[in-house]
Amino acid sequence: MLVLARKVGQQIVIGDQIEVTVLEVRGEQVRLGINAPRSIAVHRKELLEQVAEENVRAAGVDRESLNAAAESVEDQDKGDDSARTK
Amino acid sequence: MNVVTRFGEIEIEEKSCIHLKDGLVGIPQAKRFCLLSHREDSPFLWLQCLDEPALSLAVINPMDFFNDYEFDLQDADVEALELTSAEDAVVLTTVTVDEERRVTTNLLGPIVVNRRTLAAKQVVLSSENYSPRHLLFQLKRQPEGAAKEAGSRAA
8 A cells, every 4th residue: 555644735646637635634534625537436435335235235135024024015005095094 | 038036037128137337336247137026016126136146136216215315416427327317317225124124225325227228327425314224114023933944944
């Protein structure tokens, strides 16, 4: 991993289209400004990891659980219907 | 064409294939999918990967549950999805059932499908309003017998 020391206001350049600016350092938190072409996705890594984890979990749902979930939705719908007719 | 899925071999029309050019987040090799209905009157669907038969994700159309779910797409995503009108965008969100039998959906990482071209992309929203585990509802506890049966199958 390349390690660079930067001060507030200083920048690093990645390739010829991406600029990262250190905007503020307060305690443990660093605020960064990122200039990149709109075709380049910039994400907080933990959000990507959360979404990846949910994909794996959704692929692990078994048919029985989904059947139970569908039945629960049907029951709720029926409950709504009977509430409406009263 | 015939494809092998988690649920056995099925026949699907090639033109109904959904194409995720970048794959799913964390599963980039999974690019071609089809949508299988779960069963009659069920709001759930299986997003079945055609590249990996064992990969099938439980999904919903979140609009069936939340009528105020909305987000902005980045220009690059609009381009990747070949979208010319917001009305052509169909949204799917993945569903999970956890150990506590909570049924949740991932509103942070929706899968957007262009209903006309079937180009699709999973986007990660920067909005802090949406959770990757938004509660849909809580299922009743599994009967003892069913839990034991699952345990004995593993053993």
